[in-house]
Amino acid sequence: MVQAPLEASKIQISKTSTPKEKLPNDKLVFGQTFTDHMLEIEWTKEAGWGTPKISPYHNLSLDPSTIVFHYAFELFEGMKAYRDSNDKIRTFRPTKNMIRMNQSAERIALPTFDNEELLKLIDQFLLIDESFVPKGNGYSLYLRPTLIGTTPSLGVGSPDRALLYVIASPVGPYYSSGFKPVALEATDYAVRAWPGGVGNRKLGANYAPCVLPQQKAASKGYAQNLWLFGEEGYITEVGTMNVFFVFKDESGKKELVTAPLDGTILEGVTRDSVLTLAKEKLPSDEWTISERKFTIHEVFDKAAKGQLVEAFGSGTAAVVSPINRIGWNGKDIDVPVADGASGELTKDVAEWIRRIQYGEEEFKDWSRVAQ
């Protein structure tokens, strides 16, 4: 039998008869409340992708032997939908998420699918739960496409059943009143990713192991880990985000730098957006934009020389997250935050991206209107 491809046109919709009450914007907490519906598509090795279904939000009922509970056959994406000034619902570079989701699926032997078909389904889902997309700057509907292996068997092997589902949570700005810069512990005793590993894929497997180091950092007064790699102390990521530093040289020329995609770095959509927009908007005689290896030693050296300008994490949840302090080997350095909240570029980047997300500025095909 031929495996059926994912086909958006086969959609079956059954709407809720008990709509949820909507929370006011100031009560929204990331990932804690969800919309009225969810999107689901089952896959089997024999038949391929089944009928896509949008139905009332409901629990998943799974045999306790299901491989997602035992061997971490699971991956996800994080993306957001925004309400523009014409009340159209927009997603931000969603094709990038689809490409990455397929790469994640391939890496752990889960089924792949056509990017555009899933985006059409997500658009339909968004239009059905449209009223849950909050109004206002910084407010959005967080989308969580998820793919899990559902074979009910304890054998370790490639899944012959899977479930792709999408749920959505209305969220507020990551920082409710302006930026709140965070302190980081540079962490070398625990290692997030390794060459030949899966740190460049958005797999569940990359997340649980990072929580204990985060708790240890928190107990010392640091909000997140700055993940180092190797004896050289290469800087890779921060918490669950990519990380950017701004240095300046003696002549005052600035460099925006982030770690290269060497297989240990998550290929962040926000990371790529920051790089692309920085190349587009920053004058090249004043700025160098670099994807290169750099170390905690370099950061501490630059800080000592007054050449560390600013630093920030980048990711879908916070867009950018300013950094004001880094602890390493018992020593702390301050990272400048121009107005006490963030560096200048951090603020600019946030605004560049926000304008595209909310449809205030068209840039390439980065904003997709659900229709």
Place this chain on the structure above:
Amino acid sequence: MVQAPLEASKIQISKTSTPKEKLPNDKLVFGQTFTDHMLEIEWTKEAGWGTPKISPYHNLSLDPSTIVFHYAFELFEGMKAYRDSNDKIRTFRPTKNMIRMNQSAERIALPTFDNEELLKLIDQFLLIDESFVPKGNGYSLYLRPTLIGTTPSLGVGSPDRALLYVIASPVGPYYSSGFKPVALEATDYAVRAWPGGVGNRKLGANYAPCVLPQQKAASKGYAQNLWLFGEEGYITEVGTMNVFFVFKDESGKKELVTAPLDGTILEGVTRDSVLTLAKEKLPSDEWTISERKFTIHEVFDKAAKGQLVEAFGSGTAAVVSPINRIGWNGKDIDVPVADGASGELTKDVAEWIRRIQYGEEEFKDWSRVAQ
């Protein structure tokens, strides 16, 4: 509020009214059919461990945002129960599994528990489903203690809800008619574990990423991966098992060697049993028992000199799994299998362990009778 500890005496039992039909021994497939009941204990951060429950085997019903589906908050154990000649049900070194399960839990911020309390509950579960423990050499009831994070929220943080459950699957001998030796591909492009990672813990996160490399090896005619680490080509594990090699020197003295517990190796119960029994049973003037680093180069050199005696994987499912060929860098070496099925020590080790598992020989406190 104080977190309640896990207490076996609080057990609540509700038996099935629709007992399953039992399969004949020759129809048993690993991890595909399960007994009539399951054991469950819920945990919350506020109240600690709840009432242990043995109830009819049933699906788990979980919110689609539950952290086990997104961030791999999951770990498990593998252990077996055996029916002895007096129809008593015995488990093999189960305290080792409990210790390891707690170490796994600690590593990903899931709750820990008292080893003996969970063992008492497992004993009760075994006595209730006693009729599912098959009779006969090589037959057993595979037990799968599992611990998952059940917080229904997309925030990445330490779980405030969890579920510990145990399911059981009647299984036959891994090789239905004697040993069947396997060919391995020595794999360096994919890396199972690394220093500062979680390869020494029995987390779901360690499993899904290994399936694609296994498929690639299989497409080239190798059953499993021999996992290498680093530029040196250190031998670490095979498939989902620990691995042992036997070398001999010019004088004919033999060495049994396995990788040391350096943080990248799963601390296998069977591994420890092999080492302990080898030290106990093999004459020390003829044998050296080594936990040391060794490389694929050493194995190939020894093979070329006729000093490679035998090799086997060790784990709960197969106990020992003989190896007859290793491919690396486009070259294959044969690993001797004395009678075409396994090396001599491989056979002896299997029998040493089998006798203790089935209560034919008492050795230390390794065999626990459920009562």
